[in-house]
Amino acid sequence: MVEHFVWVTTRRIKPGALEEFERAWRPDTYPQALRRAYAYWSEDGQEITGVSFWDTKEACDSWRASAAETQRRDAMAPYIVEEREGFYRGRELGLGHT
Template sequence: MEQHFVWVTTRRIRPGSLADFERAWRPGIHPDGLLHAFAYWSEDGQEITGVSVWDSQDACEGWRASDAERERREVMAPYVVEESEGFYRGGRLTIPGG
């Protein structure tokens, strides 16, 4: 299995703040080592899960410790009620018959 490095963050945001949160959430630059990024919203628009795929754990940790990421988090903070996050390793599964 090809190994991937994935950072997952789920945030609950204040009701009615989705549009403002989305503007704050998107980074202004493309982080080094970021291969793919996905976003998933709950039906009520109050929970967002972001999934980013990195070329290495070091690249992810470098971005997480950067001034650009710190500033982005500060801009998002007024809209965030709750946050959970984690770093994972894994890969694509083969589904029989798929």
């Protein structure tokens, strides 16, 4: 059974700011320890949930403390109304489909 290390961030953004937010949101470079990343938008385009999979919690923490991530978060800040985030450990559920 493979364990995953996952960082989840949900942001509510200002109305009409989706395009600008998306430009600020994408990092210039991606950390090597990042394995996969997904983004999910609400129908109204005002809430975005990002899910990233990491090699380890320490690798995620290191990226979050980096200058590149600080710059990215500063660039996003003018478009964010609210933000919730957290780190999780978990595994894929076997659904039993054949």
